[in-house]
Amino acid sequence: MGNNANETNLVKSDETLFAIIEQLRESDGAGVTELAKQLDMAKSSIHKHLHTMVKHGYVVKRNDTYHIGLQFLNFGEYVRDSYDIYHASKSKIHELAERTGEMVWLIIPENGLGWFLYGEKGDSGISEESIVGSWTYLHNNSGGKAILANLPSEQIDNIIDQHGLPTKTENTITDLNTLRTELENIRERGYAVNQGEDIAGIHAVGVPLISDGEIQGALSIAGAAHRFKRDQREQKLAEYLITAADDIEVNLAYQ
Incomplete structure (x- = not known):
């Protein structure tokens, strides 16, 4: 998606978080190693972000694969209803x-x-x-x-x-x-x-x-x-x- 936002005003950790979410959607689920390779990031960093999102319901883990969680549906329905x-x-x-x-x-x-x-x-x-x-x-x-x-x-x-x-x-x-x-x-x-x-x-x-x-x-x-x-x-x-x-x-x- 096109965006002319000033890169200096972006928060790196937030950018990482959104990159992981978008990649999970694009891949229809992925493991830590796969995400690290796709995003060219350290597995330790990927794992920390995933663990945080699992805790809050935005990501779910099935076996060794992470998927987008239903919490996003909750927010999506709220936004549309507004x-x-x-x-x-x-x-x-x-x-x-x-x-x-x-x-x-x-x-x-x-x-x-x-x-x-x-x-x-x-x-x-x-x-x-x-x-x-x-x-x-x-x-x-x-x-x-x-x-x-x-x-x-x-x-x-x-x-x-x-x-x-x-x-x-x-x-x-x-x-x-x-x-x-x-x-x-x-x-x-x-x-x-x-x-x-x-x-x-x-x-x-x-x-x-x-x-x-x-x-x-x-x-x-x-x-x-x-x-x-x-x-x-x-x-x-x-x-x-x-x-x-x-x-x-x-x-x-x-x-």
């Missing part, structure tokens, strides 16, 4: 998933990235479980582009300065002028599209969620590219999303 937009959107996301048969996402912006806060699938077979809680760049995602299109120009520039416009697929927009034109088109038509720009073969339509004049997140519908080819299909999904977004924004206003 967002009004999550509660305001859940029923509408369920309705859209049933109506369209596609995957429906709630994406929120944080630190210049888009985070998948919640999602439900219809009968399309795309699983949401591995994506909820993960992040995406805003420029290659329909919901992300809907968010960018409703931010001030200065904030858009800051996000691009921080994260750049990295390529995910051959369809990803990586030119700033092209992105600016795309964002202007989104403002004019009221919705964004993603034509295999994040994941090859997956297309999506997204709309912004705005409350009190500020962008709160985005709602999107994603599915296999062959089901999104016709302009009529894209526009119909956009209509569903815009109607749902209006209801969500009303829900937010009265929470």
Whole structure:
């Protein structure tokens, strides 16, 4: 994940701790020797951090392998539950998933990235479980582009300065002028599209969620590219999303 934080302000022990956690997730569990090799660190240091995290429930040990603990789920559920937009959107996301048969996402912006806060699938077979809680760049995602299109120009520039416009697929927009034109088109038509720009073969339509004049997140519908080819299909999904977004924004206003 891109980050321009001043390295001199970082705490080395905290950096080590997060590196271990991230590696445990990436490896789906690992032993002390394996972690020391992957992170190029002393086994004694790795062991101390693991022992501390086991004590507090953030890591569990099964035989000689350490895994991420359920304490993280406890905090994750707490964080998601703290967002009004999550509660305001859940029923509408369920309705859209049933109506369209596609995957429906709630994406929120944080630190210049888009985070998948919640999602439900219809009968399309795309699983949401591995994506909820993960992040995406805003420029290659329909919901992300809907968010960018409703931010001030200065904030858009800051996000691009921080994260750049990295390529995910051959369809990803990586030119700033092209992105600016795309964002202007989104403002004019009221919705964004993603034509295999994040994941090859997956297309999506997204709309912004705005409350009190500020962008709160985005709602999107994603599915296999062959089901999104016709302009009529894209526009119909956009209509569903815009109607749902209006209801969500009303829900937010009265929470």
